Amino acid sequence: MFEILKHRTYRHLFLAQVIALIGTGLITIALSLLAYDLAKDKAAQVLGIALAIKMIAYIMVAPVASAYAERLPRKKVLVTLDIIRAGTALFLPFVTEIWQIYLLIFILQSASAAFTPTFQAVIPDVLPDEKEYTNALSLSRLASDLENIISPMLAGLLLTVISYHNLFLGTVLGFIGSALFVITTQLPTAKPSKVTGVLARIKQGATIYFHTPRLKGLLALNLAIASASAMVIVNTVVLVQSTFKLTEHATTWAFGLFGLGSMLAAFTLPKVLDKFNDRLVMIGGTTVLVVGLFAGVFLTSYNWLLALWFMLGIGYSVSQTPTGRLIRKSASSENRTALFAAQFAFSHACWLITYPLVGWLSSHLGTINAFLPMAMLALIALVTAIVVWKKETDIPHTHSHDDLPADHEHFTNFGKGNNHRHAFIYDGLH
Structure with a gap:
């Protein structure tokens, strides 16, 4: 898995992701403490609204921003968005009103909504080999999980010597560090799409998504994934500290x-x-989530909770x-950013449904x-x-394209004539 870090461009992009993730983790903790300072017993409500604003920004902004961004040089777009995120975080320590939190969070998350799909669409072009790309996805997942563990520990250590306001500075440094690593890369240029116009590009991403069976299946899996993860994120502290009467330390575990x-x-x-x-693996993983949720009905102890969460x-x-x-x-390179933006928006729409649903069910049913x-x-x-x-939609089928030039990218990717085989793709050629 770690062999791909020898690839200089990917290594710098990965380091940019890791540094930005740590900064994001610090801002999550600092924002919680800021909300408590300003709202006291209503801090949870403030954070809940901030989370909803984050999801709304992701759903509404990602497709629009990506439609604009894919027409511009990728490196400039990513660096500019990192600078916007750093500048926004810089204002957070000076917030004195709750509405200011909401405004700054919307700006920050809107920039993230444009950054993430653009960043995701770059990686397949940097690592065209499927095995290398798979390793990159696993490293990305690993980085996100490590951030969930490292950021709270780092914040706890920092808070012993500095005030929580200074944690925002760590976020600023994280985004600046991310921008610096992106600057040092040589990013491949995406092939421009034949579909012009922002609205047309937004529609293009959604059209490909809903005409591709594996992506329609992915949308359903997104809802199942969000159902399980929402239970973990929303109810862990309640289960540990209210149901089992344990400490914050137990919640961390x-x-x-x-x-x-x-x-x-x-x-x-x-x-x-x-x-x-992919189909068998993802359906298998989702089956584990479904079985785990049903097993949660019989949850009776903290040790069983730890096993279930694992x-x-x-x-x-x-x-x-x-x-x-x-x-x-x-999708081909020209449609990839639009498709990543569509997935980004649709997956977060699922969380926007499940977060409040879990909260409502827990408060009314237990x-x-x-x-x-x-x-x-x-x-x-x-x-x-x-x-x-x-x-069967993922089984490669042999077919031909007699109207395409011999040097077309599609032939480069999938071969010519009788060797032209690939699984279902919905685009201008199929």
């Missing part, structure tokens, strides 16, 4: 076991994906990590009883994915 399960799965996924296809962490990583492979094989309806929702989503994503 519970989150840590979820992250550990995800990390271990990320380590093994490249070898698993060498032997099994299991859900494995299922979460296995079901989510190969997503980039599906996008890569479903935290343990919330497992059953979320398990049912995840099961329905899983069955839907199996039905709409038929395995």
Whole structure:
């Protein structure tokens, strides 16, 4: 897995991602403390609204921003967005009103909504080999899981010598560091799309998404993944500290076991994906999530919670990590950014549904009883994915394109004549 870090361009992009992730983790903790300072007992409400604003920004801004961004040089776009994020974080320590938090979070997350799909679309062009790209996806998953563990520890150490306001400076440095690493790369130029106009590009991404069986299946899997992860994110502290009457330290261990399960799965996924296809692996991982949610109905102890969270962490990583492979094989370079933006928006729309749903069910039915309806929702989503994503759509079929020039990119990627074989793709050629 770590062999791909010898690739200079990818290594610098990966380091940019890691540094930005640590900065994002610090801002999450600092924002929680700032919200408590300003709102006291209403801090949870403030953070809930901030989270909703983040999701709305992701859903609304990502497709629009990506349609503009893909017409511009990738490096300049990524660096500019990092500078915007750093500048926005710089203002957060000086906030005195709650509405100012909401405004700055919207600006910050809007920049992230444009940055992430653009960044994701670069990696397949930097690493065209499928095995290398798979390793990159696993490393990315690993980096995200490590951030969930390292950032709280780093913040705790820093808070022993500085005030939480200075944590925002760590976020600023993270985004600046990310920009500096991007500057040092040589990024391949994306082939411009034949579809012009912002609205047309937004429509293009959604059209490809909903005409591709594997991506329709992915959308259903997104809902199942969001159902499980929302239970973990929303209810861990409630289960540990209210249901089982334990401490914040025990809460940290519970989150840590979820992250550990995800990390271990990320380590093994490249070898698993060498032997099994994406559909089987992702449906298998989602099945683990569904079984775990049903098992949560019988949750009776903290030790059982740790085991369950570890299991859900494995299922979460296995079901989510190969997503980039599906996008890569479903579009050519010219449509990839639009497709990553569509996936980014649709997946976060699922979280926008499940976060408040878990909160409402937990408050009205009880935290343990919330497992059953979320398990049912995840099961329905899983069955839907199996039905709409038929395995035969991923079997390569031989066909020809007599009207294309001999040096066309499509032939370069998939071969000519009788050697021209690939799985289902919906684009201007098919």
